[in-house]
Amino acid sequence: MPAHRAPTTQRSPDEKAGLGRHVASRRRFLGYLIAAPTLVVAAELTRESLWGPSEASAASIPSGPQTPELYDLLDALRDAARPTANLIRIEVNRDGTVSFALPRSDNGQGIITSTQMIIAEEMGLEVDQVKVTLADARPELLFNQLTGGSSTTFTTYTPIRVAAALAHGQLLKAAAAELGQDVAVLTSRSGVITGASGRSLPFSALTEKAANQVTEQVEVTLKPKEDFRIIGKSQNKTDARAIVTGKKTFATDLQIPDALPTVICRAPDLNGYPEDVDNIDEVRSMPGVTDVEMVGTGVAVRAKTFGQAIDGVNALRVQWAAGTVAGENDESVLAQVKKAELPLAVPAAGGATVEGAFTFYFRSNSSLETNCAIADVRSDRAEVWGPMKNPIAAQAEIAKKVGLPSSAVTVHVTEGGGSFGRKLFFDAALESAEVSKKMGKPVKLMWTRADDSRQGRVHPLATTRIRASVAADSVLSFELRHTSVATEVNPGLGEPISAAAFKTPVIGNLSLSESIFELTQVTPYNFGVSTRLLNEVDMGFNTSSMRNIYSPDVATARELMVDQIAAKMGKDPYEFRMEFFKNDRMRAVLEKVAEEGDWGRSMKKGTAQGLGFHTEYKGVAACLVEIDCRPETVNRRIRQGVTGPRVTKVTYAVDVGLVINPRGIEAQMMGGINDALAMTLTSSLHLDDGHFVEASWDNYFYTRQWNTPPEMNIIVMDSTADEPGGVGEFGVAATCGAIACAYARATGKLPEYFPINHKDPLPFEPYPTVPPIPPSPTNGLETTY
């Protein structure tokens, strides 16, 4: 870890105005030439000389700014990634293409495309000349193979550029020698280097000549931003054609010899486990079934088809042990969370009190691709395939589970069908290895939708309480207390955070989750004494983040209270925010949405506008929504669907720092906005008698076409920043805040819990928990169109 000193220089105006922007000059970087028959380079980052000390300082954090304004989660993840980032390599192939194995996981967020863009930019290539794949687990990368916290581009941007610039420099040198000309007169475009004479050489002809005999360190200068021709321009996803033709391969599409479909029969209770099976042999002889074995989490059935494995599962008669939350329900869990709420201090300053308390129920982060993995475990080695955001931790855990050394376990990262936080964990990979070992055969393990929904990870139930003391023209204090069922933090995410602990004075004594809370949450308004505290209760749930852990809920509560405070002062919600924001970068995005979305236009009774704002990931975002809460809209009928209030229009402005791919950023915001609709209005899990009731998408009402806003306008702000911030989760929080505020204004009621339909009568008949999987219908030919 680099040593961190107190800043000796004045903070730049840019940093005073915004959040943690780094002003970079054309610093020199160090790279490695690797001994190889063709050109191979790696990025070496000796931290101090290249990045400068972190802006955070153990000596002098001023009392005003909150931790994330100086040093946030992205900094922590990047700093943790630094010592090992030198191990990422770029190779120039004999066919002239360039290869890079990205030590990250792509679940649709488009990081393969943006990485291709970054390399193409630095090497003068076209985007499709760069081949980016996902790296297998590489334990030597330590923390640097974790995809989480919207950190990928921020952490890898510079190291990848350094390697690419070095490779390009070596190719130019080799061409200069070959052509007998000075490097300065050469031009390089699309993988062809052309000399003053007009003679040209393709990369393919140069890679062997540019190769190094020995591994050595060299200095590199990066391309100046003004010369960018790819970064900052919209680029479609490079796997689009594979996707629309059905060729993109997900884990369960892989054809691994003899890896037959396998499904686990799971307990009626959350985390219940099997004690005995009454009819194991009977099920073993069912059609298509090859193996049935009891494992830790249930009874595994392997068959020729998934359908037959499911039939086997449903035929099993199992004696189950009680689960980890046996007998509990929403209200009993909420009561325990409320007991753990930290007190709001009595404001010393006086003034009128504005208070609010909000409950956020459990929500499912199940992606459309359910948890899945393929495993082939032998006596001396194991091979596992799956969509994993944290393959190093997976490799270690799998090795432990099957009793092999880590070095005997190969973990292949497949492209995932969505993650949203769930694939930080590798529940299916671990199970698949256990099952494969027990059966002595390769297995293709897939969780059914019911498993994924009922036993899969959830976004925790939480409460947020806020108390503000308000004088005539100012807010004297703003206290926020977030209390939550504990969020399991993946071991791989924990390490960089703990490593960051000694960099900020506040973090030292906090738990891991408290650290993440402290590293990510900012109250962006000048509200006098502002405190934000987290308390968590560990209650035996399987939790994880869902496009962020705390921010969407905290932002919902905060923005609702901001509207309340504004009302108390008799101010317009927009004017109020503009007045109390901490800096102009925040004002710019809000001003943008107000302008583009026509803030303050006259709205019909039962409809309203609402504003939300959020800052995180080195960026700022503002949202303006319009909502329709009129009975004719709320009561629309859709078979097996939920309607309710409709968000009719969303205007979203986001400043994420340096923009790599505007179209990719827009896509991520769009996804986040649709998530926010679900989180605020329609979708939650209900805990009843120790299990979650929802078993499929006709129970769990994620946003559908009939919910999504007919009008959506996303504005990616131009930025002068030198580095990109985070994108993947950034559409959610500001939108949640805006929807909540619009709903409160349209109905005149301040909602007390989310989603707002959580306590409505269930609009479905719950599926039984035994047998665990709803059987497939047979009438599919009656619903053709």
Add this chain to the structure above:
Amino acid sequence: MPTQTFKLNGKSVTVDTDDDVRLLWVIRDLLGVTGPKYGCGINVCKACTSHINGKAFNPCSVRVCDVKPDDEVTTIEGLADGDELHPMQQAWIDRDVAQCGYCQPGQIMAAVAKVKQCQAEGRDLDEDAIEEIRNICRCGTYNRIREAIKAGAENM
């Protein structure tokens, strides 16, 4: 074991499997055609949407024995005409619709069928028609899907 025969993407196929195995598993697990995805198995998520005799259907909810030898089943793999993409596929690329892509084979097959249905019934392909599409996209690409359907329909 019973023999099952139907046409898949233009070719007649025959498999030996029990009558009540759902067509999705026959296509994916036995024939190795993996474009149609599993997302629920109960005709809800629509990730497996394919065509039977030109109409959208969900093979997770059809027994293989209910498909006859001359029934034409088309999955996403059979939508393009060789290398020539279907206009809907092209619109999907042009609008950069896909994120993870898991739902998209089903979305495209549903979109093509919805457009044809509207054309056959002389209906406008308006917001109401598009909102009849039930396919889930957990990545939340709905708004680009809307644009792409309209663009694709213009060339159909």
